[in-house]
Amino acid sequence: EAGVTQFPSHSVIEKGQTVTLRCDPISGHDNLYWYRRVMGKEIKFLLHFVKESKQDESGMPNNRFLAERTGGTYSTLKVQPAELEDSGVYFCASSQNSGSVHEQFFGPGTRLTVL
């Protein structure tokens, strides 16, 4: 069974540019999460999809971040325009249906560097 995949693995952009990160969850997982780890600190929650619906986006830093999950399959996270403080590793995770405490399966992450 394929795991969670993320693309690209690394991205280096200039301040003010736009970047789009992609996440493909494990097939059949309705729950999809985005997290971010900045500068060696704790991994912080960004948002949670259940199928195509945003269940919780309380962790999104500001309106420069836009997440979508069209059709309830893969998800994209767009940062526009990027700022220096957006640098970090962005992780995507997926899990089975809610109702039980299932572990989340994480992708390898996308390392974003904003210069």
Next chain:
Amino acid sequence: AQSVAQPEDQVNVAEGNPLTVKCTYSVSGNPYLFWYVQYPNRGLQFLLKYITGDNLVKGSYGFEAEFNKSQTSFHLKKPSALVSDSALYFCAVRDILGGYNKLIFGAGTRLAVHP
């Protein structure tokens, strides 16, 4: 506020010796606790979880963790460390207040096992 603390940035252990990676938590109600490991250039891998029941939880790669409610701790342990255990370890708790399966992570502990 709910939180997770990993008091040690790094733990150094000689191969063959027992290891402990510490984690304490602060939540309302009963905690759902997790340990994840991140090897270099890889995503987070699930090690084990505590939901309810036996306080000693066994997980992957010979790791186990002991839930201690009175001390609000969930320390990760292994009887005999391997060099290949060297990695970054994250403790996490399910955000009960936030609902669903959002995870709150500690800052991570780097484990270095020396030959």
